[in-house]
Amino acid sequence: MSEAAQAFIPAAAPVHKRRLSRLEIALAARRNVLELIPAISYRQPIVTGEVLRRWHMLADPAGYKRVMLDNLANYPKSEIMRRMLRPAIGESLFNADGPEWKWQRQAVAPVFTHRNVVALAPAMSATAARAVQRLSSGGRTELVAEMLTATFDVICDVALSGREHFDANAFSHAITRYFQTAGRTSLLDFLGVPEWFPRPGELIAGAAVRTMHGMVAQAIDARRAQTASPADDLLDHMLAAQDPETGRRMSPEDLIYNMQFFIVAGHETTALAISWALYLLANSPEHQDRARAEARAQLNGKVAQAGDLDAMPFINQVLEEAMRLYPPVGLLARHVVARDELCGRTINPNDILFLPIWALHRHELLWEHPEMFDPGRFAPGTVRDRYQYLPFGAGPRVCVGANFAMMQAGIILATLIQNFRFRPAQPQPKPVMTMTVRPDPGIFLMVERPD
Ligand code: HEM
Numbered sequence: 001m002s003e004a005a006q007a008f009i010p011a012a013a014p015v016h017k018r019r020l021s022r023l024e025i026a027l028a029a030r031r032n033v034l035e036l037i038p039a040i041s042y043r044q045p046i047v048t049g050e051v052l053r054r055w056h057m058l059a060d061p062a063g064y065k066r067v068m069l070d071n072l073a074n075y076p077k078s079e080i081m082r083r084m085l086r087p088a089i090g091e092s093l094f095n096a097d098g099p100e101w102k103w104q105r106q107a108v109a110p111v112f113t114h115r116n117v118v119a120l121a122p123a124m125s126a127t128a129a130r131a132v133q134r135l136s137s138g139g140r141t142e143l144v145a146e147m148l149t150a151t152f153d154v155i156c157d158v159a160l161s162g163r164e165h166f167d168a169n170a171f172s173h174a175i176t177r178y179f180q181t182a183g184r185t186s187l188l189d190f191l192g193v194p195e196w197f198p199r200p201g202e203l204i205a206g207a208a209v210r211t212m213h214g215m216v217a218q219a220i221d222a223r224r225a226q227t228a229s230p231a232d233d234l235l236d237h238m239l240a241a242q243d244p245e246t247g248r249r250m251s252p253e254d255l256i257y258n259m260q261f262f263i264v265a266g267h268e269t270t271a272l273a274i275s276w277a278l279y280l281l282a283n284s285p286e287h288q289d290r291a292r293a294e295a296r297a298q299l300n301g302k303v304a305q306a307g308d309l310d311a312m313p314f315i316n317q318v319l320e321e322a323m324r325l326y327p328p329v330g331l332l333a334r335h336v337v338a339r340d341e342l343c344g345r346t347i348n349p350n351d352i353l354f355l356p357i358w359a360l361h362r363h364e365l366l367w368e369h370p371e372m373f374d375p376g377r378f379a380p381g382t383v384r385d386r387y388q389y390l391p392f393g394a395g396p397r398v399c400v401g402a403n404f405a406m407m408q409a410g411i412i413l414a415t416l417i418q419n420f421r422f423r424p425a426q427p428q429p430k431p432v433m434t435m436t437v438r439p440d441p442g443i444f445l446m447v448e449r450p451d
Contacts, residue, residue, distance in 0.1 A: 009371055009372065010279075010280060010283070010325050010371070010373050011430055012362075013034035013035060013431050014032075016028075016038065016039065019049075022051060025051060031432070032431075032433060032434075033330070033331055033433040034330060034358055034431060034432070037331075037356045037358060037359050038057070041059050042059070042370075045060030045343040046060060046063060046345050054348065054351045055352040055353070056347060057359065058342060058354070059363050060342075061366070063343050064390060064394065067334060067342070067353065068387070068395035068398075069394065071340060074338055075337070076335050078333035078352060078353075087209050088178060088212070088260060088261075088264075089260055090256075090257035091257070092254065092258040092260075092261050094265065103241075103243040103244070103245070104241075104254075105396075107237060107238060107242075107250075108237060108258070108262075108400060109400065111233075111234050112404055114403060117403045118306045123153070123154050123157040124154050124411045125304060125305050125306075125415075126153075127153045128412045128415035129415070131149075131412060132416065135416070135447050138447045139446065140425045140444060142443065143444075143445055144272070144439060145442070147272075147412070151271040151412075155263055155267040158266070159234040159259060159266065171211070174211040175212070175268060178212070179436065212260055213256055213260060216263065217256055219259070220252070223235055223239070224239075238254075238258055239255070265401070266405075269329065270409050272328045272437065273322055273326075273405070274319075274409050274412055275439065276322045276325070277319050277413055278445060279439065279443045279445070280373045281318060281417065282422035282423055287373070288417065290314055291314055291315055292421075295312060295415075298312050299418050303415050304412075304414040305411070306407060309410045309411070315413055315417070317376070319409050320389075321378055324361045325361065327390075329357060329391070329436060330436070331354060333353065333354050333355065334352075334355065357391065361389065361391075366388050420447050420449065420450065422446065422447060423446040425444040427444060429442065429443050429444075
């Protein structure tokens with residue numbers, strides 16, 4: 001790594017070295033979930049504690065393999081997490097378990113085959129071109145809002161073949177309100193914080209969900225009323241989906257919940273990955289120059305297309321490294337069904353198992369200088385444990401949209417870096433997780449035309 005790259009230490013979350021009191025935990029959980037990860041989780045494979053219920057934080061590749069693959073049935077999604085998400089996404093794909101999950105996964109999987117994702121790439125390129133236009137005025141710019149606009153366009157295209165029924169601003173404000181309120185409230189439940197502890201977020205979260213569901217329902221009604229041939233988008237696949245065993249089809253409610261999840265998950269996480277990548281490049285001029293040179297050589301002034309991505313491996317490395325340092329989904333939680341052993345520790349039924357992807361990606365035993373930005377870690381041919389790097393999870397419940405996200409992020413990042421030079425601006429971002437790892441107060445950068 002060069003000296004210039006070494007001088008920059010990417011923003012990290014505060015790490016508490018001592019054990020926090022219950023009140024401190026409750027307050028930290030509201031502020032930033034990442035603060036709950038104890039310092040030793042970055043050095044040890046598993047950490048166990050008790051706040052009313054026994055909990056574990058796992059940061060070990062072999063342990064993740066057992067939880068996400070080998071003994072998956074023993075670790076369903078945590079009931080508290082599911083309860084928190086239920087008002088927004090019901091028993092849809094992300095939240096369901098067992099046969100409920102399986103048939104929904106089968107129903108949406110065809111939309112995300114490589115062939116179909118490549119077919120969606122022109123929408124991604126068009127969005128990248130619009131982002132270039134918007135950023136052309138230059139100057140100090142907040143990038144997360146820009147990237148959310150870009151990725152929202154794409155998900156509306158893939159999910160609903162357009163966005164006529166969406167007030168993008170209203171929808172995106174509702175998402176932010178929901179994340180900030182429901183996420184915080186539920187963590188208090190996780191930690192066994194008593195009912196009387198104020199949870200002011202619940203009402204706001206309810207209103208946000210109603211706003212979002214209203215828009216999704218309108219879009220679905222409009223599609224049902226259409227007589228023209230199907231658009232072959234996500235909504236069409238779901239309208240046609242049928243459980244091969246029971247013959248069941250998605251109810252209007254199932255449809256709303258699933259579409260709601262796809263629209264939120266499909267754009268928020270990807271926008272964050274691109275924004276964090278731009279922040280890292282802005283602070284590492286040498287890596288930024290290399291990424292720009294690669295993009296220019298391949299694109300020659302055009303907007304990136306799906307077919308360009310393989311020829312730009314460094315852009316991909318930057319994205320992978322950005323998601324190592326800032327995994328958009330920084331922490332997951334699982335319920336324990338039966339007694340098991342992880343990293344030599346006995347795990348009892350009803351314990352809570354936290355999967356802090358954030359700590360796994362910054363673990364001292366797994367990564368050299370884990371706090372540093374070094375895209376070289378992901379150079380082609382580099383070997384690492386499959387379960388050491390999990391921005392999209394793994395096993396049967398791996399993110400169904402991973403290819404889609406990487407293609408979209410690659411097209412947008414390559415196009416932007418070809419067209420602009422980014423420099424850091426104030427204020428500097430702090431990573432804060434409520435449901436996703438967002439930069440607070442945003443990613444502010446100076447946007448300039450390169451030489
Ligand atoms: C950078 C972007 C993204 C990241 C980091 C991400 C991350 C994740 C992770 C970690 C999981 C596993 C959760 C668990 O095991 O509990 C997941 C699941 C899921 N993701 Fe993504 N995701 C991204 C983009 C997308 C996109 C673009 C879509 C769809 C358009 C999507 C749809 C889903 C769905 C439906 C699941 C549930 C799969 C199942 O349970 O079978 N995600 N995602």
